[in-house]
Amino acid sequence: MEDAIQIDNRGDFGLWAIEVAKQIVAAQGFDLARAARDGSEDDVRAAGNALGQAITDAMIEVFDGLTEGVSGE
Template sequence: MDDALTIHNRADFGLWAIEAAKQIDGEQRFDLAKAARDGTAGELRDAGNALGQAITNALLGVYDGLLDSAEDE
């Protein structure tokens, strides 16, 4: 999700969130499923933490973009 996106309203943000979730799920799904099936508790925790970190990074990226836009105005 490196492409620039302009969010004008709540609906735009909702669409972005859906697309971001799809991308994050696609990137993290295998590791989490494998850890749940075959891994230790530590591996499952690490995979879950990686998923949480990916979500956090995506949300902070949008927040930073909103701050940058506010400073430009």
């Protein structure tokens, strides 16, 4: 995500998660569907991996935001 947002409560987190899910599906979902319809096994694997990586990146992003400023001790 390009813009920083403030997550102050569970509702804010839910809204963030919905928006991120929409972005991920728009960016990666079509490629996976197209690969499943027209591509080889390698194409499906690559598109699936890209989708998984996008989800992982989003979760790491929110984790980093939640732990920002928290001591590691």
